[in-house]
Amino acid sequence: MANFELTRDFIDEIRSLIENKDKKKLAEILEELHPADIAEIYEELNIEEAKFLYFLLDDDKAADVITELEEDDRQKFLKSLPSEVIAKRFIDNMDSDDAADIISEFDEDRKQEVLSHIEDVNSAGNIVDLLNYEEGTAGSLMAKELIKVKESWDVPTCLRSMRRQAGEVDDVYYVYVVDNDGILKGTLSLKKLLISSPKSKIKDIYNSNVISVKADTPSEEVANIMNKYDLVALPVVDDIGRLLGRITIDDVVDVMREEAEKDYQLASGITEDVEVSDNVWLQTRARFPWLAIGLAGGIMGSRVVTDFMGNIGSHPQIAIFMPLIAAMGGNVGIQSSAIVVQSLASGDMGIETPWKKLFKEFAVAIFNASILSLLIFSYTFLIGSDIALTITVSAAMFSVVIFASLFGTFIPLLLDKIRIDPAVATGPFITTLNDIVGMFIYLSIAVYFFAKLG
Amino acid sequence: MANFELTRDFIDEIRSLIENKDKKKLAEILEELHPADIAEIYEELNIEEAKFLYFLLDDDKAADVITELEEDDRQKFLKSLPSEVIAKRFIDNMDSDDAADIISEFDEDRKQEVLSHIEDVNSAGNIVDLLNYEEGTAGSLMAKELIKVKESWDVPTCLRSMRRQAGEVDDVYYVYVVDNDGILKGTLSLKKLLISSPKSKIKDIYNSNVISVKADTPSEEVANIMNKYDLVALPVVDDIGRLLGRITIDDVVDVMREEAEKDYQLASGITEDVEVSDNVWLQTRARFPWLAIGLAGGIMGSRVVTDFMGNIGSHPQIAIFMPLIAAMGGNVGIQSSAIVVQSLASGDMGIETPWKKLFKEFAVAIFNASILSLLIFSYTFLIGSDIALTITVSAAMFSVVIFASLFGTFIPLLLDKIRIDPAVATGPFITTLNDIVGMFIYLSIAVYFFAKLG
Numbered sequence: 001m002a003n004f005e006l007t008r009d010f011i012d013e014i015r016s017l018i019e020n021k022d023k024k025k026l027a028e029i030l031e032e033l034h035p036a037d038i039a040e041i042y043e044e045l046n047i048e049e050a051k052f053l054y055f056l057l058d059d060d061k062a063a064d065v066i067t068e069l070e071e072d073d074r075q076k077f078l079k080s081l082p083s084e085v086i087a088k089r090f091i092d093n094m095d096s097d098d099a100a101d102i103i104s105e106f107d108e109d110r111k112q113e114v115l116s117h118i119e120d121v122n123s124a125g126n127i128v129d130l131l132n133y134e135e136g137t138a139g140s141l142m143a144k145e146l147i148k149v150k151e152s153w154d155v156p157t158c159l160r161s162m163r164r165q166a167g168e169v170d171d172v173y174y175v176y177v178v179d180n181d182g183i184l185k186g187t188l189s190l191k192k193l194l195i196s197s198p199k200s201k202i203k204d205i206y207n208s209n210v211i212s213v214k215a216d217t218p219s220e221e222v223a224n225i226m227n228k229y230d231l232v233a234l235p236v237v238d239d240i241g242r243l244l245g246r247i248t249i250d251d252v253v254d255v256m257r258e259e260a261e262k263d264y265q266l267a268s269g270i271t272e273d274v275e276v277s278d279n280v281w282l283q284t285r286a287r288f289p290w291l292a293i294g295l296a297g298g299i300m301g302s303r304v305v306t307d308f309m310g311n312i313g314s315h316p317q318i319a320i321f322m323p324l325i326a327a328m329g330g331n332v333g334i335q336s337s338a339i340v341v342q343s344l345a346s347g348d349m350g351i352e353t354p355w356k357k358l359f360k361e362f363a364v365a366i367f368n369a370s371i372l373s374l375l376i377f378s379y380t381f382l383i384g385s386d387i388a389l390t391i392t393v394s395a396a397m398f399s400v401v402i403f404a405s406l407f408g409t410f411i412p413l414l415l416d417k418i419r420i421d422p423a424v425a426t427g428p429f430i431t432t433l434n435d436i437v438g439m440f441i442y443l444s445i446a447v448y449f450f451a452k453l454g
Numbered sequence: 455m456a457n458f459e460l461t462r463d464f465i466d467e468i469r470s471l472i473e474n475k476d477k478k479k480l481a482e483i484l485e486e487l488h489p490a491d492i493a494e495i496y497e498e499l500n501i502e503e504a505k506f507l508y509f510l511l512d513d514d515k516a517a518d519v520i521t522e523l524e525e526d527d528r529q530k531f532l533k534s535l536p537s538e539v540i541a542k543r544f545i546d547n548m549d550s551d552d553a554a555d556i557i558s559e560f561d562e563d564r565k566q567e568v569l570s571h572i573e574d575v576n577s578a579g580n581i582v583d584l585l586n587y588e589e590g591t592a593g594s595l596m597a598k599e600l601i602k603v604k605e606s607w608d609v610p611t612c613l614r615s616m617r618r619q620a621g622e623v624d625d626v627y628y629v630y631v632v633d634n635d636g637i638l639k640g641t642l643s644l645k646k647l648l649i650s651s652p653k654s655k656i657k658d659i660y661n662s663n664v665i666s667v668k669a670d671t672p673s674e675e676v677a678n679i680m681n682k683y684d685l686v687a688l689p690v691v692d693d694i695g696r697l698l699g700r701i702t703i704d705d706v707v708d709v710m711r712e713e714a715e716k717d718y719q720l721a722s723g724i725t726e727d728v729e730v731s732d733n734v735w736l737q738t739r740a741r742f743p744w745l746a747i748g749l750a751g752g753i754m755g756s757r758v759v760t761d762f763m764g765n766i767g768s769h770p771q772i773a774i775f776m777p778l779i780a781a782m783g784g785n786v787g788i789q790s791s792a793i794v795v796q797s798l799a800s801g802d803m804g805i806e807t808p809w810k811k812l813f814k815e816f817a818v819a820i821f822n823a824s825i826l827s828l829l830i831f832s833y834t835f836l837i838g839s840d841i842a843l844t845i846t847v848s849a850a851m852f853s854v855v856i857f858a859s860l861f862g863t864f865i866p867l868l869l870d871k872i873r874i875d876p877a878v879a880t881g882p883f884i885t886t887l888n889d890i891v892g893m894f895i896y897l898s899i900a901v902y903f904f905a906k907l908g
Contacts, residue, residue, distance in 0.1 A: 034665070036682045163649045172645040173627060173686070190644035191626040195617045211488070227711070228490045230704035232627070232686050249703050250684035256707070257681070260714035261796060267721055268792030268880065269785055276797040280817045287789050288822055291855075294785045295826055298778030299833060305774045313770035320759045322773065323780045324752030327889055330784070331723055331748045331882050335741050338722030342715060343730040363734045368742055372749055379753060401745075426722065428785050435781055 004037040011044045018049050027056045035064035043073050047080050063093035066102065075105055083110065087117030096123065097143035097251065100130035130245075138222050139215035141252065142236045142245035147175040151185050151203040155193065158202055173233045176243055177206045184235055184243040186210045212237045215244055222247060223256045224346070263345060267338060267426040269294070290428045297432030301326070301439050308443040311450065317385070318446045321376075321393045322439065328372065328397065329404040329438030330431035336361060336408030337426045344416055345423075354413055358406060365405035373398040388446075388453040395449075396442040403441065404434045458491040465498045472503050481510045489518035497527050501534050517547035520556065529559055537564060541571030550577065551597035551705065554584035584699075592676050593669035595706065596690045596699035601629040605639050605657040609647065612656055627687045630697055631660045638689055638697040640664045666691045669698055673709045678800070680706050717799060721792060721880040723748070744882045751886030755780075755893050762897040765904065771839070772900045775830075775847045776893065782826065782851060783858040783892030784885035790815060790862030791880045798870055799877075808867055812860060819859035827852040842900075842907040849903075850896040857895065858888045 017026050030038060030053065038057070042050045042065065054062055066074060078086055091099045091114065103111055111131075118124040126144040133139025147165045149158045158175070166172060174187040186208040196205050212235045213222055226234055232249045261273060269290035274283050305312075305322070312318050340357075377394040385393075408430055412422035471480050484492060484507065492511070496504045496519065508516055520528060532540055545553045545568065557565055565585075572578040580598040587593025601619045603612045612629070620626060628641040640662040650659050666689045667676055680688055686703045715727060723744035728737050759766070759776070766772050794811075831848040839847075862884055866876035 034683055036684075159648060166645055166649050169645075171686070172643070189626070190648065191620055191623075194613060194644060194648065195620050227704075227707055229488055230490075232625070232703060249686060249707075250681075253681055253703070253707060253710070256710065257714070257800070260711070260718070261800075264714070264718050264721060264792065264796060267718060268788045270789055270792060274793055275800075276794055276811055280814055280821070283793070283814070283818045284821050287818070288825065290789070291782070291785060291822055291826060292829075294782060295778075295829060298775075298781050299830075301777050301781070302774045305777065309770055309774070312766070312773050316763055316767035316770060316773075319766050319770075319773040319776065320756045320763070321752075322776055323755050323759065323889055323893055324749075326777045326780065327752050327755070327784070327886065328745070328748055330781070331745060331885070334722045334881075335724055335744070338718065338724060339728055339737070340730055342718060346711070346715075346729075357730055360734055360737070364737045364741070367734070367738050368745055371742065372745060375746075375749060376753075427788075431785070432781065435777055439777055 004033065004040075006037075006040050006044070011041065014041060014053075015045070015049065018045075018052050021052075023056060026053065030056055030061075035061055036068045038065045039068035039070075042069060042077070047077060050077055051080065059089055059093045063090045066090050067094060067098045071105065074102065078102075078106075083113040084117045087114050088119070091118055091127070092120065092123070095143045095145050096126040096130055097141065097245075099123075100127050100140075103127060104131055104135075133215055136219050137215060138213045138217040138219070138234075138236050138247060139244070141219060141222060141247045141255065142215070143248070144245045145169045146235075146243075146246045147172055148178050148182075148243065149175050149188070149202055151177050151179055151206065153202045155196055155198050155200050155202070155205075158188075158193070171248060173248075176235055176246070177202060178243055182242045184210065184212060184237050184241055187235070210235065213247075214239065219252075219255045220259060220345070223252050223259065226252050227256070259345065263341060263423040263426075266421075266423040267334070267341075269428040294428045294432055297428075297436060301432075301436045304436060304439045304443065308447065311443070311447050315388075315446070315450050317389050318392070318443070318450070320389070321396075322442065324376075325393070325396050325400055325442040326435045326438050329400045329434035332365075332368070332401050332404040333408035333430045333434040334426060336405045337412050337422075337430050340409055340412040341423050341426055344412070357413070358409055361405055361409040362402070365402045368405070369398045369401035372401055386453075388449045391453065392442070392446045392449045396438075396445045399441050399445070400434075400438045403437060407434065407437075458487065458494075460491075460494050460498070465495065468495060468507075469499070469503060472499075472506050475506075477510060480507065484510055484515075489515055490522045492519045493522035493524075496523060496531070501531060504531055505534065513543055513547050517544045520544050521548060521552045525559065528556065532556075532560075537567040538571045541568050542573070545572055545581070546574065546577070549597045549599050550580040550584055551595065551699075553577075554581050554594075557581060558585055558589075587669060590673050591669060592667045592671040592673070592688075592690050592701060593698070595673060595676060595701045595709065596669070597702070598699045599623045600689075600697075600700045601626055602632050602636075602697065603629050603642070603656055605631050605633055605660065607656045609650055609652050609654050609656070609659075612642075612647070625702060627702075630689055630700070631656060632697055636696045638664065638666060638691050638695055641689070664689065667701075668693065673706075674713060674799070676701060677706050677710045677713065681710070713799065717795060717877040717880075720875075720877040721788070721795075723882040748882045748886055751882075751890060755886075755890045758890060758893045758897065762901065765897070765901050769842075769900070769904050771843050772846070772897070772904070774843070775850075776896065778830075779847070779850050779854055779896040780889045780892050783854045783888035786819075786822070786855050787858040787862035787884045787888040788880055790819075790859045791866050791876075791884050794863055794866040795877050795880055798866070811867070812863055815859055815863040816856070819856045822859070823852045823855035826855055840907075842903045845907070846896070846900045846903045850892075850899045853895050853899070854888075854892045857891060861888065861891075 057065065069077065103114055106114060115124055130144065147162055147169055149161060162175060172190060174189055176184060177186045177188055179185055186206040187210050188202065188206040192205055211225065211229055213225065215236055215238060222234065226249060234247045236244045236247060238244055270286050271289050272286045274286040373394045376397050377390060380390040380393055411430060412425040415422040415425055511519065523531065557568055560568060569578055569582065584598065601616055601623055603615060616629060626644060628643055630638060631640045631642055633639055640660040641664050642656065642660040646659055665679065665683055667679065669690055669692060676688065680703060688701045690698045690701060692698055724740050725743050726740045728740040827848045830851050831844060834844040834847055865884060866879040869876040869879055
């Protein structure tokens with residue numbers, strides 16, 4: 001199967017086939033496509049067209065397509081279907097984690113209705129269990145489907161049991177070894193099982209050095225653990241070590257992407273996940289709030305400037321470097337906060353104390369501040385600015401770079417300490433604050449030197 | 455095994471054990487730790503201490519630790535060892551992709567020396583093959599180790615062959631089915647193999663609907679494909695479809711992390727990968743270049759202001775909103791470019807034409823510009839600013855927001871078209887340009903209205 005790329009022409013072809021009700025040709029096309037590709041096609045169709053396609057899919061593939069849809073498209077699509085169809089055609093054919101994710105998007109009444117239509121009590125129970133875990137924890141990422149074997153078994157017993165259990169588990173990378181109380185003892189890779197002698201006992205071949213997490217471990221930590229130890233599946237246990245489920249790498253990759261995108265968005269002043277393909281309203285909603293904060297900050301900055309109006313009136317050349325100083329404060333602040341935010345996100349904070357970190361940032365700041373200050377001094381001196389302006393802009397550059405560096409490092413460390421996402425400290429928030437403080441520093445220094453030297 | 459967290463105390467303990475040459479206790483501690491954890495410890499030790507630990511590890515674990523080290527720490531460590539030790543103790547115990555990565559970090563002479571000390575000609579050949587692929591392509595990510603079976607075999611033949619091949623392959627998720635010419639026909643999951651009847655023929659049970667990439671496919675595309683289709687391993691083929699190797703998800707997760715971090719760094723004005731734990735010199739080197747660009751841009755902006763000095767002298771209140779307008783231009787520009795950059799990175803550009811995208815951005819911009827302009831108009835009006843200033847700042851806000859939106863959308867689209875990483879368009883570059891243009895728009899409008907109304 002070649003890699004699929006969605007084109008305008010292809011969508012037009014699909015639409016005209018739907019219009020002509022050419023079920024045979026459409027079924028042929030869908031047969032060739034991966035559920036993730038069909039989901040992309042769904043997102044370009046209207047509800048009636050999508051429904052037409054969905055009746056051409058077998059149950060397993062239909063369930064996979066629903067899982068792959070983006071949340072808002074999925075909600076729109078499922079809204080048009082009765083609860084019984086959702087339960088029997090979709091939920092019954094999904095892994096428990098995907099099923100729980102989708103059911104959690106419904107309101108309370110719909111949730112109950114869909115759950116009541118699930119035929120297999122065991123799988124309904126699994127879903128209800130998963131719905132109880134808080135979003136953003138290991139419990140909310142795990143699936144209950146896994147293959148469990150007992151440490152006391154031999155290889156043939158294990159294989160027989162696996163054949164029974166394997167039907168309902170999609171991706172098997174490891175089997176989990178438990179004792180009679182269901183406590184996780186270790187893992188056994190399928191490779192090991194395939195190459196071991198049939199006479200081996202499970203307890204002699206499994207790997208007892210297994211990494212696991214508890215159900216309330218935060219998702220970011222799960223992602224960092226799976227990344228650090230290169231795991232494709234991670235078992236989840238309860239407080240006394242009983243095996244509850246497993247998290248697979250594909251779900252964690254999504255967590256990592258979302259986390260990285262969220263930090264990037266916050267740094268760029270976007271409040272929610274938007275893409276170029278989203279509509280005007282979604283884009284505006286994601287962008288306007290930060291702009292409004294920027295406006296409020298800018299207005300505060302304008303009050304600072306207003307307080308110095310008299311000085312600017314008598315020495316209008318002060319205005320020349322106002323935007324420069326404000327911009328440099330913003331730039332330095334964003335750099336400093338971004339380094340802290342990224343190190344916090346990847347768990348690479350090292351073993352230094354916060355004071356050591358601030359001290360190091362101070363050393364970097366002194367260096368940058370000195371060079372930048374020297375450069376702007378040389379420039380203003382060479383173009384023949386008056387001495388008061390030359391000294392003002394150099395001194396202000398030095399002070400603003402130092403202040404913005406320390407402020408940009410301190411704020412995200414503080415936010416992290418009090419358990420607020422430090423990523424909000426990057427982007428417009430810190431830029432705006434640095435703008436205001438930078439303006440105040442610059443203008444105060446100007447007043448001093450123009451009084452003394454001007 | 456519990457999740458390991460590196461502390462200052464633990465490092466101090468390790469160091470004092472090394473000083474006392476307490477090999478027994480150290481070996482016990484290392485025995486319990488994962489290679490990724492030992493790598494973290496190495497990074498806190500000096501070369502002599504690290505070497506002492508390394509002699510306590512068995513060959514397999516020592517090779518894993520070296521693979522897990524960060525590039526600069528690894529280079530420092532390997533520099534202190536003879537080529538023969540590197541070849542026999544590390545390279546011989548690594549997968550071909552890790553070995554090739556490490557050898558590619560050496561200079562030409564060292565590379566030849568290490569290669570000449572590898573005992574197994576076959577594995578040296580694999581490494582040399584991999585070294586030929588360009589960095590940032592599927593070829594540079596793949597390992598040659600995989601399990602191949604022929605479609606004509608039956609299950610027992612397949613299992614026998616697998617037992618022979620499996621020794622050298624660490625993580626087996628699928629076996630790859632090829633024809634007599636080595637052309638990839640499909641995959642067979644170990645689960646399927648375990649639950650199939652021993653009488654089955656491979657050709658009746660394998661999945662022929664396999665997704666593969668060519669060796670020159672860019673890494674970002676590999677990452678997007680594995681993410682979209684939830685794959686843990688992806689086969690790589692040559693131009694006529696012969697199986698060359700396979701890429702595993704752990705390597706791709708690293709690509710995704712690096713890609714996301716790089717975009718974030720560029721948006722924040724950092725030129726290379728730095729962490730809080732890096733030293734002052736590395737941090738300065740990563741940050742100073744962007745600050746220098748910001749300074750140059752700021753100086754250009756100051757020239758714009760200088761041209762309007764006369765007007766500011768006679769109407770100093772113009773200065774009040776200069777920082778606000780500059781900041782809003784920067785904020786809007788970063789938002790617009792970030793959305794394009796992120797959509798390009800995740801492959802979610804949708805099927806609209808570039809003109810359609812710019813038009814949509816224009817609609818978002820008109821909306822934001824109108825509201826922001828109205829807000830600043832109300833504010834200036836309420837605080838009783840003179841009419842010329844009120845109109846100037848409102849009109850400038852409107853124009854600057856529209857300009858910065860379109861500019862922020864257009865530049866990354868253009869860069870992507872001419873194959874420059876669009877992420878450079880976010881961050882200081884676009885902010886600075888928007889500052890300058892914003893200043894010019896604001897001051898020009900001010901001159902016009904103050905002449906007319908002031």
